[in-house]
Amino acid sequence: MVNSKDFAKRLEKVMEYHDLSAASFADQINVGRSSISHILSGRNKPSLDFVLKIVDKFPEVELYWLLNGKGIFPKSKATTSTPVSSLSEKSTPKIEFETPQKNIAVNEQKEVSEKIIQSSAKKKIHKIIIFYEDGSFEAFEN
Known part of the structure; x- marks a missing residue:
């Protein structure tokens, strides 16, 4: 299970890395601004759709790192695989x-x-x- 507080910290790192506010980050991944606010505050847990939107929009975010904190961020280009x-x-x-x-x-x-x-x-x-x-x-x- 995803730890909401730790997930929120990793989400903040992604936003900080891209120099985005919560509102602009929400716009980037096409979710409601309240979704970001609720996840950052720990009120809600991220949905699968929410997580996949982040990974899709920001390819340097490793899924396993985002969910569990294991791995690296940002993901190096050498680890990306050919589809x-x-x-x-x-x-x-x-x-x-x-x-x-x-x-x-x-x-x-x-x-x-x-x-x-x-x-x-x-x-x-x-x-x-x-x-x-x-x-x-x-x-x-x-």
Whole structure:
């Protein structure tokens, strides 16, 4: 579960990094200004849609860092990956998992990546969301 106070501190860091007020930040991610105010005050917890809007608008914000405080901010450009859709159809996409070993065994990772590779040859992937046992998640969108 996301700790609201810690999330609010990380949200403030993002706003400070971009030199944005709460109102201008709300305008940037297309949410109501009261949403930002309520999250910063601890009254409300952020919704999945709210979090994804931040990650989508500000690519240097790492999802796992925003939710759990683990990772780095701002995310370096070297850690960004190439979307699967930008690869040529003839090449096999390289799928890397950045998960703790206790969550997904290596064999399971191989099975999942094989299934993704097989299905991506037939259909175009729009969005992948990985849910972890600790309640956290990662979303990857084309």
